Structure formats: C-alpha cells, structure tokens
Amino acid sequence: MVTDLLVFAVPGIPEIAPEADLGRVIAEAVRSASTPERAIRSGDVFVVAQKIVSKAEDAVVRLDSVTPSPLAHQWAAATRKDPRCVEIVLAQSKRIVRMDRNVLITETHHGFVCANAGVDTSNVPSGWVTVLPGDPDRSAELLRAALSEEFACPVGVIIADTFGRPWREGIVNVAIGVAGLQPLVDYRGCVDSHGHRLESTVVALADEIAGAAEIVMRKTAGRPVAVVRGVSEWIGEGSARTLVREAERDLFR
Amino acid sequence: MVTDLLVFAVPGIPEIAPEADLGRVIAEAVRSASTPERAIRSGDVFVVAQKIVSKAEDAVVRLDSVTPSPLAHQWAAATRKDPRCVEIVLAQSKRIVRMDRNVLITETHHGFVCANAGVDTSNVPSGWVTVLPGDPDRSAELLRAALSEEFACPVGVIIADTFGRPWREGIVNVAIGVAGLQPLVDYRGCVDSHGHRLESTVVALADEIAGAAEIVMRKTAGRPVAVVRGVSEWIGEGSARTLVREAERDLFR
16 A cells, blocks of 8 residues: 655756646656656646646736726725735635735635635736636646647646645645645545444545645745645546535535 | 655444544554555644544434424425434534525534534444534544554544635645644745745645545545644644634625
8 A cells, every 4th residue: 555655846847838748748848857756657746836827828807907996996095005906816816705904715606715805916027917727627628638648647637736725824825726636535434443334525636635735836946836646546537616505515615 | 855745544444433533443453554665753633534433422313303493494405404414514504695496504612614614424323413622623633643542643633524715626635633733834934936925825834734645545445534744843832723713804604
C-alpha cells in the first residue's frame, strides 16, 4: 500500500501569454527539469495555479475598460480600493454574501464563495486583473487530456486558487477545477479500528492535495505548477462542482 | 532551495491508553519502521491525530456518566442522536453558532468553530466519546519537547482534527495545536513576479501541512501519525491560537 506522498514544484514555467498551449508549456518545463525520479508516472496529479490558467484563457480584464457602477464607487471609497476593480468583482458575482468591514465576499457564477470573486491583482501587469476561468472543470479536463497524452499515462489535474475561510486565519489552496481525480473520498460505511461504521466522513481530498501543492508553489516564487505523487488510487472521474455545497444545504450563505 | 515535500505515515502506532507516554510511543513506532530515508531529521513536522492525543490525555467521556439537559433531549430527538452525546457537545461549547438542518456547529472553549464541538464517536469503544484536548497547543508543545529529545533534533508538532467548512463539501484536516512551527506564513510586503507588493496574503501553512498529512493517514487505516518533511524553513515559535480568527474580525459567527 502506498503510504508516501511526494510533492514537487515544476520549475521554469515561463510567463504565460494569452492563448498559450498550457499543456505543452507544462510538459516542456517538466521535461527540462526532470530527473529520473521526477519523470511523470501514471497517477500523478498536476496542481496548476488558477492564475496561469486565467492568463492562458485570456480571463484577464483591463481596468480601463470598466465603468464602475454607483455601488462599486461606494464600496471602493469606503475601502480605499479601485472602483474599476470592485466593478469587476461585482460582474463576476451572482450574489453578495458579505460586504462588511473591508471584506467583500461573493458567490461567483460557478458557485464558489470567496473574497472578491477570485479577482486578483497579483502576478499580473499594472492596470490588469485576472478573473477566475469561466469553466475551471473544463480547463482541468483539457489539461488532463493534453498532459495524459504528453506523458502517455493517466494523470489527474487540479486547478487551484487560494481562498480564505470563516473562523480561521489565513488562506489555503483549494480546488476550483478537477479532472481525472475523485475530489471527495467517501468513507461512510467503512469500519473504523473499533468496528464501528463511520457515518459522516467524506474527505475533500482535492482540497487537501491543492493545499499540499501550495506548500511547494508558494506565493512569490513563480512556481505555478506542482506534481503530487501518491494519490493514484483516487485517479478516476471527478469535477470540482461536487466540492461546492448546494445553497440549500449551506448554513452560511 | 527545498522544493520537495515528503509525507509518510508512521505505521504500527498501537491503541493508545490513558496516560500513555505518547512521545515515547511515537518515537518507538518511528524507530521500528524506519528505513534510513525515514529516519527523523531536523525540521521534520509530526502531524498527530487529535484522537490519540485525547486518548492519552484521558479526554474521553463515558456516555453513561452524562445526564442530558432538556435542550440536549430536544435536539437529539430531532436529529436521532444520543441525547447524552449532545449533552457532551453542549458542555464542550461556549456558544452555539448554528443549530439547524441536523447540523450542530458550536464554538468550543478554545475558540474553534466546528461540528459537534469536536466530540467524536469513531475509533473509540462503544459507550465512549472523545472530546478535544483541553489545551492542544500545550499538548503539541509537550510532544515537541519529547520528540525533539528522542530524535536529538528540532522538530515541529501539529495536533490535527478534521473539520467541515462552510460553502464546500467534505472535511479537511486542520491544525488545532501547534508547537515548534510558524502556523501562518505572511507574504505581505513580498514582491510578486511583476514587482507588485502582495497586500493580503497570509497562508495557513499549518492547515495545509495537516491536510497533506491526512492524505496518508486516512480515516480508517489506523495511522494517526504522519511525518511531513520539507517545511524546515518555517520551524520556529508558534501556536494554533493564531489560526483562530478573533470573533470581532469574523463575519460568520
């Protein structure tokens, strides 16, 4: 039984231009850096930062192209933000969850609940922001197909972004797109060490994998791709949609 | 620069009895299983499941010892739970955060917000439950001191439990006690790849480490301890208290 998890960053990913062939770019970076131990194997999972997916898909917005609404102006004035940036956040949202104490938490069109709808000014040129990919599961699936072909073996792909959480400080990397991997592992009905059936234990594996990858990717190191090895038993079908709690089951929306 | 993360479970941890010398037990299991690559090194972080810490500290409650309150009876009847178990949850809580749709989310005396105040019936004998350790940071510090001495090198310790999250399905492992490790990594003021200063990026490293460890520990495998290697640059002072958002800064309590 596999009991080891190995996580390594892929070095040498260049700045990603719009319409870059991201699968090819990642594959070339892996090959350039690869030692025999780091050659891609069946069941490896690629964790790819949302930022480079957004750039490759041209999911970027020029601030000058935006005309802020009165609400955007209000919030921007209250929080000392750029009203154009706030307007982009509102446009990326289908619902405001909290707008209080300098924090704007919204539900995106995908159903993700996060600060500023995932709109981000870091690691992009001045005057631009990235927004989340329009369909991160599809982005993951395209990358999964490309990378599985490049390396001639099945791999999983997670598109990840760092989100804050209620109640706890700090952001953590989570999966916003998944392909080729079970995102949730359901232990319900399994028997514990004392012979009891576990009743409500479904683990968000894809989020734990995304978080593990963040440790080697880091925020400022220009390493937007990592490989996670040791989770091949969960390679299979999956999407990040199942990680989003339905509104009617959610007590905090 | 270290770019690899290696995570492995410690096999052969026996059932933990009250007042077990947990540091000694863990050290013996590591030594019994150890290959040269798995010998403990300076900067390794031990992730230890809350369950065995609670057992060693006798943080267990016999259901028969509890007299349920009227509120506990009400909630138990509505949710088909054991009223004694509900009473223990209430006793472990300083505030009810949500009590709705079969879910009881409370703030524990430590300030953690989680389902059922961390009271757990899995992996314990029938008729008993575990509760969270009274002071998990102190538990972590005692283990850190013991394991650093056992292996004659500085190590970090995380006491971890699996918590649910608003908005997202599935539970993830998080840090409820920390010693010898910075739990939060503050990138504010660092410069990104485009020369911008990052403004609000504090990463919950200890939670990401705990999640990575869960992948090898699993729920039903009887592997309550894992070692995470590759985070030695963050070895230092720290406690899990800083991971708890203060109530006045929290929009979801």
